[in-house]
Amino acid sequence: MSVEVVCGKCGERIALMKMLKPLRDVTSKHGGRCPHCGQRLSPSEFSLDAAGA
Ligand SMILES: [Zn+2]
Numbered sequence: 001m002s003v004e005v006v007c008g009k010c011g012e013r014i015a016l017m018k019m020l021k022p023l024r025d026v027t028s029k030h031g032g033r034c035p036h037c038g039q040r041l042s043p044s045e046f047s048l049d050a051a052g053a
Contacts (some may be wrong), residue, residue: 003017009034009037014030014034015029
């Protein structure tokens with residue numbers, strides 16, 4: 001099972017995780033910002049969706 005990390009602002013997928021990692025790991029990879037819309041990301045502003053489970 002993999003998990004999609006979706007920007008709460010623009011709805012674009014930021015990352016696809018094979019396993020749960022700390023969200024900080026994912027956001028820090030992109031400088032703490034959504035690579036699509038540039039929105040600063042905080043854990044409350046994006047969502048996790050199970051994909052293809
Ligand atoms: Zn975004």
